[in-house]
Amino acid sequence: MLKIWGRKDGSNVIKALWCLGEIGIEYERIDWGGPFGGNDDPEYRRKNPNGRVPTLEEEDGFTLWESGAVVRYLCTKYSMGNLCPEDLRERAASDKWMDWSALNQASFNPAYLDHYFRLQEAERSKAAIEEAAEKAKPWFDILDAHLEDNDYVGGARLTMGDIPVGSITHRWMQWTPNRPPHANLEVYYEQLLTRPAYQEHVVEANAPRTLQVQGS
Numbered sequence: 001m002l003k004i005w006g007r008k009d010g011s012n013v014i015k016a017l018w019c020l021g022e023i024g025i026e027y028e029r030i031d032w033g034g035p036f037g038g039n040d041d042p043e044y045r046r047k048n049p050n051g052r053v054p055t056l057e058e059e060d061g062f063t064l065w066e067s068g069a070v071v072r073y074l075c076t077k078y079s080m081g082n083l084c085p086e087d088l089r090e091r092a093a094s095d096k097w098m099d100w101s102a103l104n105q106a107s108f109n110p111a112y113l114d115h116y117f118r119l120q121e122a123e124r125s126k127a128a129i130e131e132a133a134e135k136a137k138p139w140f141d142i143l144d145a146h147l148e149d150n151d152y153v154g155g156a157r158l159t160m161g162d163i164p165v166g167s168i169t170h171r172w173m174q175w176t177p178n179r180p181p182h183a184n185l186e187v188y189y190e191q192l193l194t195r196p197a198y199q200e201h202v203v204e205a206n207a208p209r210t211l212q213v214q215g216s
């Protein structure tokens, strides 16, 4: 059976898991990384020399790291014509949002994680969170403008580009203080929230931290 190595609340692991949830195939997930450790285990490093999560492993020993590559692989293998558009240009129009999303994510997610959870309380800074939100805002302005004429990043339906974009959108919507208005993004997010796989792998996986943010 296909395996995913990675703790279920890692932003990059979430992408692989939501993708698998949308596709609907069986897999095994192994808690790895974060509090579970194992990143430096030599056998794990042979599967993923970066020691990060997620890592995909297939029964014949094929392994794959980098969450974007994992999502592309899964969609191409199991969801051609659906999550992976068959038409090359349609596919590219969705695919580009995956790379875009990695840069958007980098603009705020590490600072949010550090200053909400990872640093000692005395070192946490609301100003650092606000500064990260300011950096991310132009990215979400671009997404919001695109969603004016598109229900999803690739057009009228959910495709692979939505997986990383939608994953990180949840943290932006839930964890951003005084979030600026983005009317189209709100509608997009509401649509994502209706999907059972999004609820399970994005909303529920983030829930303990989201509660902490909202209680802070």
Ligand SMILES: N[C@@H](CCC(=O)N[C@@H](CS)C(=O)NCC(=O)O)C(=O)O
Pocket: 010, 011, 012, 013, 032, 033, 034, 035, 039, 051, 052, 053, 054, 065, 066, 067, 068
């Ligand atoms: N570019 C990589 C980044 C992987 C990454 O940094 N993953 C984080 C979790 S989301 C990680 O492994 N952190 C260390 C850990 O969880 O132990 C990807 O997209 O897969």
